[in-house]
Amino acid sequence: MDKFTTLTAIAAPMPMQNIDTDKIIPARFLKTIKRSGLGVHLFDPLRFDADGKEKPDFILNQEPYRKAQVIIAHENFGCGSSREHAPWALLDFGIRCIIAPDFADIFYNNSFKNGILPVRLPRAVCDQLIEDSKLGGNARVTVDLARQVVVRPNGEEISFEIDPFRKHLLLNGLDDIGQTMQHAPSIDTYEARNRQTQPWMPSTAV
Amino acid sequence: MSASRPRTLFDKIWDSHVVERLPDGTCILYIDRHLVHEVTSPQAFEGLRLAGRPVRRPDCTLAVADHNIPTVGSRIPSDIKEDDSRIQVETLEKNVKEFGVPYIPILDVRQGIVHIIGPELGISLPGTTLVCGDSHTSTHGALGSLAFGIGTSEVEHVLATQTLLQNPAKNMRIDVTGTLGFGCSAKDIVLAIIGKITTAGGTGHVIEYTGDAIRALDMAGRMTVSNMSIEAGARAGLIAPDQTTFDYVKGREFSPKGEAFEQAVAYWKTLPTDPGAHFDTTVMISTADIAPMVTWGTTPGAVIPVTGVVPNPEDEPDEGKRTQLRRMVEYMAVTPGQRLTDLAVDVVFIGSCTNGRIEDIRAAAAVAKGRKVAAGVQALVVPGSGLVKRQAEEEGLDRILLEAGFEWRDPCCSMCLGMNPDKLTPGQRCASTSNRNFEGRQGQNGRTHLVSPAMAAAAAVMGRFADVRQLV
Numbered sequence: 001m002d003k004f005t006t007l008t009a010i011a012a013p014m015p016m017q018n019i020d021t022d023k024i025i026p027a028r029f030l031k032t033i034k035r036s037g038l039g040v041h042l043f044d045p046l047r048f049d050a051d052g053k054e055k056p057d058f059i060l061n062q063e064p065y066r067k068a069q070v071i072i073a074h075e076n077f078g079c080g081s082s083r084e085h086a087p088w089a090l091l092d093f094g095i096r097c098i099i100a101p102d103f104a105d106i107f108y109n110n111s112f113k114n115g116i117l118p119v120r121l122p123r124a125v126c127d128q129l130i131e132d133s134k135l136g137g138n139a140r141v142t143v144d145l146a147r148q149v150v151v152r153p154n155g156e157e158i159s160f161e162i163d164p165f166r167k168h169l170l171l172n173g174l175d176d177i178g179q180t181m182q183h184a185p186s187i188d189t190y191e192a193r194n195r196q197t198q199p200w201m202p203s204t205a206v
Numbered sequence: 207m208s209a210s211r212p213r214t215l216f217d218k219i220w221d222s223h224v225v226e227r228l229p230d231g232t233c234i235l236y237i238d239r240h241l242v243h244e245v246t247s248p249q250a251f252e253g254l255r256l257a258g259r260p261v262r263r264p265d266c267t268l269a270v271a272d273h274n275i276p277t278v279g280s281r282i283p284s285d286i287k288e289d290d291s292r293i294q295v296e297t298l299e300k301n302v303k304e305f306g307v308p309y310i311p312i313l314d315v316r317q318g319i320v321h322i323i324g325p326e327l328g329i330s331l332p333g334t335t336l337v338c339g340d341s342h343t344s345t346h347g348a349l350g351s352l353a354f355g356i357g358t359s360e361v362e363h364v365l366a367t368q369t370l371l372q373n374p375a376k377n378m379r380i381d382v383t384g385t386l387g388f389g390c391s392a393k394d395i396v397l398a399i400i401g402k403i404t405t406a407g408g409t410g411h412v413i414e415y416t417g418d419a420i421r422a423l424d425m426a427g428r429m430t431v432s433n434m435s436i437e438a439g440a441r442a443g444l445i446a447p448d449q450t451t452f453d454y455v456k457g458r459e460f461s462p463k464g465e466a467f468e469q470a471v472a473y474w475k476t477l478p479t480d481p482g483a484h485f486d487t488t489v490m491i492s493t494a495d496i497a498p499m500v501t502w503g504t505t506p507g508a509v510i511p512v513t514g515v516v517p518n519p520e521d522e523p524d525e526g527k528r529t530q531l532r533r534m535v536e537y538m539a540v541t542p543g544q545r546l547t548d549l550a551v552d553v554v555f556i557g558s559c560t561n562g563r564i565e566d567i568r569a570a571a572a573v574a575k576g577r578k579v580a581a582g583v584q585a586l587v588v589p590g591s592g593l594v595k596r597q598a599e600e601e602g603l604d605r606i607l608l609e610a611g612f613e614w615r616d617p618c619c620s621m622c623l624g625m626n627p628d629k630l631t632p633g634q635r636c637a638s639t640s641n642r643n644f645e646g647r648q649g650q651n652g653r654t655h656l657v658s659p660a661m662a663a664a665a666a667v668m669g670r671f672a673d674v675r676q677l678v
């Protein structure tokens with residue numbers, strides 16, 4: 001998993017409530033063998049018409065937002081199913097941070113597992129950031145995880161809350177696996193002891 | 207903790223697999239056995255590839271393709287017609303090669319449903335922790351292995367670290383006492399249990415099945431019971447290892463041999479729950495209350511004896527439940543008060559990780575022998591593995607079934623979930639030995655009634671649900 005330290009990027013305004021996982025990635029794209037490659041289907045129902053043509057009024061179909069790495073939205077982002085395909089699709093598109101008043105629980109957890117930072121800020125602040133982001137390519141937002149601040153294009157800093165353990169994992173690029181790997185010596189010791197106490201345990205080699 | 211505190215079988219397996227307890231109480235739990243199949247593993251292998259991580263213990267891992275495999279015609283992966291299915295199988299074959307994971311190829315006689323072949327090959331052993339990206343991993347608990355299903359991120363976690371981050375479960379004991387009635391089987395025990403405790407009854411628990419009725423079961427029956435622990439909402443099911451278990455494990459391809467086997471048995475004998483150990487929940491069931499069972503609705507808990515009638519949703523006081531029952535009656539096209547024995551079936555499916563073992567096929571053949579599948583009924587028998595199929599053929603069971611008009615197929619999950627071409631068509635009614643009767647599980651708008659293998663065979667020859675006790 002990629003670290004998240006500081007990100008300065010274009011933010012796409014999506015002033016909608018309840019952006020659910022079916023909007024983020026519809027069920028028909030789940031029959032896949034990959035985590036990657038889902039970016040082309042991100043927000044499919046909002047982004048493309050029935051013939052697969054881009055809907056010009058959707059924000060991610062417009063310059064400079066095609067290169068957005070931050071999304072700013074309204075309440076209850078990511079509600080719906082538990083599919084990990086939702087953060088997979090966002091990440092594959094290039095989104096690393098979502099700012100909203102609140103998030104659906106499972107989506108919130110799944111985001112951290114995949115290196116995406118979800119930032120909770122009050123609705124009024126989100127609306128302010130949405131106005132900023134409408135200024136286009138020169139109006140970049142900065143998200144500094146270490147200092148826990150979002151920096152507006154005018155330099156104003158807005159601080160946000162985050163669980164210290166999650167912050168630690170994200171700052172260091174540690175997914176659960178990376179985290180467990182830090183305990184590799186304990187696993188080595190455990191295995192060595194097992195070889196002594198359970199010498200009969202067979203290999204699965206076919 | 208003090209060594210003298212009496213512990214359950216679950217406690218003992220858990221304690222012996224804790225690598226480290228983290229400050230917040232989460233445990234890094236060591237995993238002895240990891241079974242991998244084609245549907246839930248592709249993203250996990252891809253994750254390893256992207257992070258440049260190897261599989262930590264290929265020698266504790268075994269892969270097999272089972273969900274997408276055709277049961278008729280060519281079984282060569284490149285011949286699989288559905289693109290999604292073929293790609294998943296081919297991807298598994300590529301991944302096991304790249305990561306050096308032991309793999310049972312589809313054309314190998316040992317190929318089969320992952321939960322059938324684990325025990326059959328001696329991969330699943332008492333006292334071990336075993337995981338697979340599949341909820342019916344609970345099957346292996348029949349050997350006294352702490353076995354549970356995991357998600358794709360966790361599959362990757364186990365491949366990379368041979369551990370999982372877990373919190374302990376609560377202990378539940380289900381005690382089944384008495385002698386199982388004539389015509390009843392392990393499937394009827396577990397359906398009766400789920401009918402009693404409901405599909406949420408085991409939530410947050412690991413169930414240990416105890417009692418003389420469980421002790422009297424052979425390993426196949428124990429696996430049927432443990433398999434459906436997940437339908438009772440439990441994390442896993444367990445049955446303490448005993449002489450029946452040791453005799454079953456002995457001499458299997460991967461199980462310990464000679465001196466090593468004796469050492470293992472000495473250890474396995476220390477595993478059963480200590481007298482006085484604490485269970486958070488205990489449920490008592492008498493075999494007197496168990497008859498051949500049939501589900502009538504769309505959860506495994508909607509189950510009644512074959513002699514019973516469809517309940518009336520209007521008798522349910524709770525409004526939410528009443529609404530659900532009404533929906534079940536409508537979806538299943540049954541009428542309150544209707545006798546199940548008046549319901550005609552279109553399809554019969556005998557197979558799956560619940561009932562795809564040799565004992566299950568013997569039970570079906572015993573009913574089928576000398577009879578004919580009723581006109582208009584399609585009856586499929588899908589052995590759980592190549593070894594089961596071979597043994598059935600050596601015993602002549604395939605001849606009996608074919609002469610009776612059953613179809614004799616190649617091993618796969620098949621109509622249990624319809625990922626391969628074996629599916630119900632809309633409106634078809636099926637007597638199935640599998641484990642889930644959810645809406646659309648066996649095919650869009652298909653109607654599934656869960657039964658034992660003998661009851662499925664009885665439905666096939668009668669063309670409707672029938673009390674197998676009147677046929678044998």
Ligand code: SF4
Nearest residue numbers: 342558559619622623
């Ligand atoms: S037989 Fe059915 S329940 Fe068992 S592993 Fe296959 S699909 Fe899952």
